[in-house]
Amino acid sequence: MTRYLRLSIAWALLIAFLCLTPGKALPQWEWADLLSVDKVVHMLMFGALSYLLARGIKDREGNSWSDARVLVVAGSISFVYGALMELLQETPGLGRNGDLVDLTANTIGAVVGAYLVFRFWTRSRAIA
Numbered sequence: 001m002t003r004y005l006r007l008s009i010a011w012a013l014l015i016a017f018l019c020l021t022p023g024k025a026l027p028q029w030e031w032a033d034l035l036s037v038d039k040v041v042h043m044l045m046f047g048a049l050s051y052l053l054a055r056g057i058k059d060r061e062g063n064s065w066s067d068a069r070v071l072v073v074a075g076s077i078s079f080v081y082g083a084l085m086e087l088l089q090e091t092p093g094l095g096r097n098g099d100l101v102d103l104t105a106n107t108i109g110a111v112v113g114a115y116l117v118f119r120f121w122t123r124s125r126a127i128a
Contacts, residue, residue: 002060002061005059008056015045020094039102039105042102042105042109045106046113050078050114051074051117057074067118074117079110082103082110083103086106
């Protein structure tokens with residue numbers, strides 16, 4: 001398993017911890033502060049997950065996948081994981097609620113993360 005795949009698993013576990021921590025255990029913020037930062041945090045978490053997954057999949061020994069396939073798979077896994085986190089937040093007793101706006105932010109992060117990896121790979125080839 002590549003270094004980036006190990007990092008992506010660790011990152012996914014951190015996301016699960018942050019997203020599934022019972023609502024009573026979370027620090028309290030003013031709603032105005034939460035709304036301005038919360039969605040950006042969601043985008044960054046799932047953008048980073050897409051990046052780590054893409055690097056990990058591409059760096060696998062014997063990888064024969066095209067860059068496009070790697071990016072689609074990484075972005076899709078990140079999207080599905082984000083949707084799963086929002087569904088699991090509906091679990092009774094957590095004091096959390098799944099949110100369509102959070103899912104949208106997760107999805108934007110996953111797509112932008114995959115796109116940034118694509119840009120990085122394209123630039124790396126142009127320089128080489």
